[in-house]
Amino acid sequence: MNIGIIGGGAIGLLCASYLTQHHDVTVFTRRNEQAEEIRAFGIERTVKGDTCQATVHAQAGITGEFDLLIVTVKYHHLQDVLRELSTLPPHRILFLQNGMAHLLDLENWKTGHSLYIGVVEHGAMKMSDHEVNHTGIGVIKWGAFQHEEAADIKNALNETSPHFQMIYTDEWIKVLEEKLLVNVCVNTLTALLHVRNGELIANPSYEHMMKCAFEEAVSILSLSEKERLWPYVVSICEKTAENQSSMLQDILKGRQTERKAILGYLLKKAQAHGVAAPHLTFFDRSLEVLEKKQTKSFE
Incomplete structure (x- = not known):
């Protein structure tokens, strides 16, 4: 072709x-x-x-x-x-x-x-x-x-x-939703915390933050297989432990992130359906601050 x-x-x-x-x-x-x-x-x-x-x-x-x-x-x-x-x-x-x-x-x-x-x-x-x-x-x-x-x-x-x-x-919609779940748990938090993917499960405090993001995203997307999906997210962290997420790379290089495509989509959906998302709202606003700073000081 x-x-x-x-x-x-x-x-x-x-x-x-x-x-x-x-x-x-x-x-x-x-x-x-x-x-x-x-x-x-x-x-x-x-x-x-x-x-x-x-x-x-x-x-x-x-x-x-x-x-x-x-x-x-x-x-x-x-x-x-x-x-x-x-x-x-x-x-x-x-x-x-x-x-x-x-x-x-x-x-x-x-x-x-x-x-x-x-x-x-x-x-x-x-x-x-x-x-x-x-x-x-x-x-x-x-x-x-x-x-x-x-x-x-x-x-x-x-x-x-x-x-x-x-x-x-x-079933591409299901695949897209599950990738979005991984993105909001992994990309968002690695960008905020400036850590590689594996740190999210190596550090109990980081893992707790990831679980908060997971619970809100699952609720917003009305995903029914929560018992399967949490181990799936953890397995992605394990398999990509040494990787820097694309969102972290964007922050480190002073570029605009995909915050609106990931967190923005979820927060709009949450608002439309009356679902509370305090953690995702905080993560979104924190990332927005980092984007505006255009900082490279963590490289």
Whole structure:
């Protein structure tokens, strides 16, 4: 397939480096400098100590026609991307954002494109404009938004590396909710506390804070399998113990976080349904303060 990947962050670089093994891939970046660097050096991916080079096309701005577009930008850049996508002829577009706030944007988007939603369960860290460290091997689970046809895409995306599987599911909303639960428990608190993922379960005080976030999020989302989900969240902390969450990386580098996509979505839902969320409200306001400080003093 001819695949366009929108976004030159960690997930965009990771997707491009693997998908180019079986497909013709173009990365669309916001900055021309990054596109030039990718064209010159390719994408350098490191996983389990091994480094490889992947050759891909790259350019600034979204142009051309593709069998599939994959949007990997963070939520706060999504509106700009949607405006650009609105100028294109109908495409099939897969959105890979954290949180669930983007679902509301897509529901209200008047478009002729065929839309798909995905959940990234990989860990990745962008080391430079053309280098990415694959810190945690997982899968990408994706499904059709509003019942779009996907048979040919499913077959094409099955041709992937064992380290980068893309699995189609009709239960993508459930997958998205469970990823949101992990994000609010792990990303939020690691960013606030400036700790790696494993510290949340190594320190009893941190684990108590995480349990408070968990209880409120489960209540807001009306999730019924609480007994299964808490051990699941703990297992993510164990498996990714040495990782820095993407939200912590954003705070350390003075960037805007995905707070609105994660906490913002949950708090809006809580307010709409009259569910109390004092801990999540406090975490949200605390993160907002950190974002405004744009501090790098904890690196």
